[in-house]
Amino acid sequence: MTPISRVLVVSDDAAWxxxxxxxxxxxAVRLENPYGLTFVGSADAQAALEAIAADGEIQIVLVDKRLAERRSRQAASELANRINAFRPEISLYVFLEDDDQKAGVEELASHAVDGYFYRDETDFHGWFRILSAEIAEKSATPFYDRLKQYVRMAKDSWHTPGHSGGDSLKGSAWVGEFYDFVGENLLRADLSVSVPMLDSLLHPTGVIAEAQMLAAKAFGARKTYFATNGTSTSNKVIFQTLLAPGNKLLLDRNCHKSVHHGVILSGARPVYLDSSVNRRYGIFGPVPKATVLEAIEANPDARVLILTSCTYDGLRYDLAPIVEAAHARGIKVIVDEAWYGHARFHPAFRPTALESGADYVTQSTHKVLSAFSQASMIHVNDPGFDEHLFRENFNMHASTSPQYSLIASLDVARKQAVMEGYRILERTLRLAQELRQKINSTGVFRVLELEDLLSEEVREDGITLDPTKLTVDISESGYTADELQQLLFERFNIQVEKTTFNTLTLLLTMGTTRSKVSRLHDAMLRVAKDRRPPRVFSRLPEIPRFTRLACLPRDAFYEGGERLPLLDDDGRPNPALVGRVCCDQVVPYPPGIPVLVPGQVIEETITSYLARLQKTQKTIEMHGLAEDGGEFMVRVLKPEELERLPGRLLFS
Known part of the structure; x- marks a missing residue:
């Protein structure tokens, strides 16, 4: 199947x-044309912008420098900048009359322009070859191509892994079915560092390095690194690169648990920022802007600020003013963009965190783009980046036997995002709007809008919503979230992303199709017709605000401690826990926000909250609590352990 690569030529000189x-x-007819280059024209800048908005197959734009010269001598440069701001993945070339014009374009739009032609030449074959080479470079998958090449070479394996390209499985009466299930190519491509031509993820100098350079250009980063053990590990790598034991960082309490684990591993001194809470729907949103800015001012010695944007529910910070305030104090900004890796490739989602000035961004490429699970990227724009220190920390966490299929999937996901991401995301946005209307038309289910999701304290913070994440209010259906999730799965073969006590979340991605939208609408329509009487939901108890730290989280975590029961003999919150220092991260899931972190002082509000959850919310998992004979136990520091911790003096 030959792709289509449209080239738009823009000039108001009709004959030319x-x-x-x-x-x-x-x-294009005479020469080899593997990328399907076709050429269309546009007579003015506005028509050109409308064309690239409507046509996702446009890959290259050629702009005549003489465009609209009578109205503005810089019209061509202005158009180049506008195209770059709208769809940065498009390649841009400018037709010049002389070298003097090139200097003017370079001054105004050098970041946007990929090359130049002279407008009075007629080297059509030469131009075509250059444009075809541009598409070849953009669409290259150096690692994936080399992996395919190696598999086709059919080398005998005298190295790891032990299944030897699947030969240990093939034909087995006991496990041969696994070979048939996963496929020969996947097993042949499961290789190891014993194959030098496939480069090394821990010290890339060949095809992995090339693939990472292409990814950096695509996502707008100075450097990009592929990670095969998820954004969880990526966050920890950055923490250990930027933070030494005792260094202070500011973090959203609603950050992913990997961030809290990174606090422990780095030995950092955290300042926790309470997130906003929509209590009606049990949704935790961004930290209020005022809270973040106050924390920046109150902690000028902080080294790092980390925020999550967008959140699991699609809520995005207005990042630029926050990043600017942090940088003014010399604070590095990390943004966990695990759920937002697609944003660079459609203007409806931008600006991205990198475009807003973030120094480090982590993305779960597998969550919303076409990479395999666990495949993630780390993007770096920090002008003071210490690459050697980063590499040492990266290698500390990365496996010496990475899964090469994950690396290949990152290469392919980047290619797809660059070459057809705009077109596919445009379709996804239309499907999201269509699904929103269809769900609302049931009269029972309703997709929540931005104003529904925001709590009062963040309504003026410039927060926006990723429209591909739909949160559905199920309150009028008469079903609990667990009942509805199970019904959709068992009766209609539909698996949703997540639930709260009265909502369910639907995630639309580049893989969403109209058929899936139709089937989901049909299922929800059928459920709506079987409407039960609306029920009164038992809301989650309000999560207590953060108390205080008695010592560094790392110090508390690595002590032995002792275990005390959460409830006393009468089934009430155990008063013996009040005033003690927790050793573990205690996270009720959902919502997944730590109620306690290592080093935190336990107060009565916390024990009461955990006790009430245990009694009233039977489906909630209590991560971080030990179990002993069916009884929940909290690991706390012994008094003598706390007394000898050197870091406790920081908090006294």
């Missing part, structure tokens, strides 16, 4: 434009 389109079109 017609001649160039004819010449380039003839070259």
């Amino acid at each position: 434009l017609a001649d160039r389109l004819a010449g380039l079109g003839a070259a």
Whole structure:
């Protein structure tokens, strides 16, 4: 199947434009054209912008420097900048009359322009070859191509892994079915560092390095690193690169648990920021902007600020003013963009965290793009980046036997995002809007809008919503979230992303199709017709605000401690816990926010909250509590352990 790569030529010189389109079109017929280059024209800047908005197959734009010269001598440069701001993945070339014009374009739009031609030349074959080479470079998958090449070479394996390209499984009466299930190519491509031609993830100098450079260009980063053990590990790598034991960092309490684990591993001194809470729907949103800015001012010695944007529910910070305030104090900004890796490739989702000035961004490429699970990227724009220190920390966490299929999937996911991400995401946005309307038309279920999701304290913070994440209010259906999730799964073969006590979340991605939208709508319509009487939901108890730390989280975590029961003999919150220092991260899931972190002082509000959850919310998992004979136990520091911790003096 040959792709389509449209090239848009923009000029208000009708005769010149017609001649160039004819010449380039003839070259496309005569020469080898594996990328399906076709050429179309546009007579003015506005028409060109409308064309690239409507046509996701446009890959290259050629702009005549003389465009609209009578109105503005810089019209061509202005158009180049506008195209780059709208769809940065598009390649841009400018037709010049002389070298003096090139200097002017370079001054105004050098970041946007990929190359130049001279407008009075008629080297159509040469131009075509250059444009075809541009598409080849953008669409290259150096690692994936080399992996395929190696598999086709059919080398005998005298190295790891032990299944030897699947030969240990093939034909087995006991496990041969696994070989058939996963497929020969996947097993043949499961290789190891014993194959030098496939490069090394821990010290890339070949095809992995090339693939990472292409990813950095695509996502707008100075450097990009592939990670095969998820954004969880990526966050920890950055923490250990930027933070030494005792260094202070500011973090959203609602950050992913990997961030809290990173606090423990790095030995950092955290300042926890309470997130906003929508109590009606049990949704935790961004930290109020005022809270973040106050924390920046109150902690000028902080080294790092980390925020999550967008959140699991699609809520995005207005990052630029926050990043600017942090940088003014010399604070590095990390943004966990695990759920937002697609944002660079459609203007509806931008600006990205990198475009807003973030120093480090982690993305779960597998969550919303086409990479395999666990495949993630780390993007770096920090002008003071210490690459050697980063590499040492990266290698500390990365496996010496990475899964090469994950690396290949990152290469392929980047290619797809660059070459057809705009077109596919445009379709996804239309499907999201269509699904929103269909769900609302049931009269029972309702997709929540931004104003529904925001709590009062963040309504003026410039927060926006990723429209591909739909949170559905199920309150009028008469079903609990667990009942509805199970019904959709068992009766209609539909698996949703997550639930709260009265909502369910639907995630639309580049893989969402109209057929899936139709089936989901049909299922929800059928459920709506079987409407039960609305029920009164038992809301989650309000999560207590953060108390205080008695010592560094790392110090508390690595002590032995002792275990005390959460409840006393009468089934009430155990008063013996009040005033003690927790050793573990205690996280009720959902919502997944730590109620206690290592080093935190336990107060009565916390024990009461945990006790009430245990009694009233039977489906909630209590991560971080030990179990002993069916009884929940909390690991706390012994008094003598706390007394000898050197870091406790920081908190006294």
